[in-house]
Amino acid sequence: MYKLIAQDGRAKSGEFHTVHGVIQTPVFMNVGTAAAIKGAVSTEDLKDIKTQVELSNTYHLHVRPGDKVIKQMGGLHKFMVWDKPILTDSGGFQVFSLAKLRQIKEEGVYFNSHVDGRKIFMGPEESMQIQSNLASTIAMAFDECPPSLESREYMQKSVDRTTRWLDRCIKEIDRLNKLEDTINPNQILFGINQGGTFEDIRIEHAKRISEFNLDGYAIGGLAVGESHSEMYRILDETVPHLPLEKPTYLMGVGTPENILESVDRGVDFFDCVYPTRNGRHGHAYTNKGKMNLFNAKYELDSKPIEVGCGCPACTLYSRAYIRHLLKAKEMLGMRLLVLHNLYFYNEMMEEIKDAIRAGEYTNYKKDKIERVSYKEGGS
RNA sequence: GUGGGUAUAGCGUAGUUGGUUAACGCGCCAGAUUGUGGUUCUGGAGACCGAGGGUUCGAAUCCCUCUAUCCACC
Secondary structure: OEEEEEEEOOEEEEEEEEOOEEEEOOEEEEEOOOOOEOOOEOHHHHHHOOOOOEEEEHHHHHHOOOHHHHHHOOOHHHHHOOOOOEEEEOOHHHHHHOHHHEEEEOOEEEEEOOOOOOEEEEOHHHHHHHHHHHOOOEEEOOOOOOOOOOOHHHHHHHHHHHHHHHHHHHHHHHHHHHOOOOOOOOOEEEEEEOOOOOHHHHHHHHHHHHOOOOOEEEEOOOOOOOOHHHHHHHHHHHHHHOOOOOOEEEOOOOOHHHHHHHHOOOOOEEEOOHHHHHHHOOEEEEEOEEEEOOOHHHOOOOOOOOOOOOOOOOOOOOHHHHHHHHHOOOHHHHHHHHHHHHHHHHHHHHHHHHHHHOOOHHHHHHHHHHHHOOOOOOO
C-alpha cells in the first residue's frame, strides 16, 4: 500500500495507495471535523486548493448527525460528496480535550455529549464500529491522549491501556471489514504511539505497536503544551522505531515551521486546525510570515494576501476587501482566508515532496523556515 | 413662549446619602489559538464627566447662570 519513493536524510516521501486514490506524501490532511471544512468551504472548493485528504472526527459525527445516519446515506464519501481519501480520527483526542466531561475505564470512556449532555460510551469496539459506518479510507485507533504533564506512573499505565485498546481495535475492524453490509471493506487502520515526553516509554510503545504490522502509524500526544524542542527531541527518539516503509503521521501538528522540522525527522502525514481556525480568526500564512488581516495597515491595501499566490482568494481579491469582510463579519472573509491558508499548506507540502525527491530538502527547509517565520508579514 | 427632563470616551450607558488613578458594552488598536465545542479568548488606547461661576478639606454627584437637546402644553 505504501511505497517509499525517496529519502533525504531522515525526510521521506512516498505514495500511499488507497481504494480512494493515491496520496503523495508528505501530505497535510485538511481538517473538517464535522464532515465540513469550517468557513463555508465546499468539497468542490477542495479541488481548487490541492486537497489530497480530508479529515473528519468519529466522536463529533457520532453525536451529530449520527454514524448510522451517515451509513444509511451511503457513507461519508457519498454524504459529503468527496471521492478522495478521508481519514477519521477515533475520538480519542476528545477524551483529552473534553476532559471535564469524561471517565476513563479499561472498557472505554464515558463522555457527556457536548451537544445535549446525554451520556455516551465509547471504547475501541464502538470507535471502530462508528468509523466503519462512516466508511472512511483510514480509521484511527482509539487511544488515550494524556496531558504531557502527567506523572511517569500514570503515563505508563495509560500507554499500556492504549496498547490493549489497539489490540481490540484490530480485532474489531477485521470483523467489521468482513461483514456483508460494510460500505468500505478495505478500511485500513493506523495505530497511535503515546508516552508524553518520556522517550523510553515512547520507544518501547513504538516497538510494541510496530509488531502489529498495521498500514500506518501515528504519533499522538504532542503539541499539547510541551516546548517545540521537547517535541522535536521526542520525534528524534521515536520515529526511528516506527516502520520506515509505512506512513508516519504526527497528529495535530502544526505551524509551517513545525511541519518542516518534523518532515526532517521522518514524519510524512500531518493535520492541524491552524490554517482553518486561524483563517477564521483573520490570520493568513504567507512566504513573508503570518499576517493579521484585521490590522489597520491593510485598510487601503489593494494587493492580494500574497502576491503571486494561485489560490481562489489571491487571484481575485484585495487585502482591503478581505479586511472589510472580516470587520463586517461577512462569512466570505473567513472563507477566503481559509481557502488561502489551506492552499498555502497544501502547496507547501507539494514543495516539500518535490524537494525530498530531488534530494534538496535541507536547503529547501532552511529557506522556507526563514520565509514563513518572517515577522513583518505581508509586505 | 410656558413647564419638565437630559448633557459622562466615536456610539449607547453605569456611577450608590459629595471621598483616593471615573466603570461597562459596542466600536477602535493589537496579541493569542497545534488529532476544532463556528464569529472565541487575552490585552491596550481613548473622557480633565456640555460651558462658566459658586458651596465644601474634597464635586461627575449640591447651588446659580448660560448653551445644546428631548418631551409635554400653548
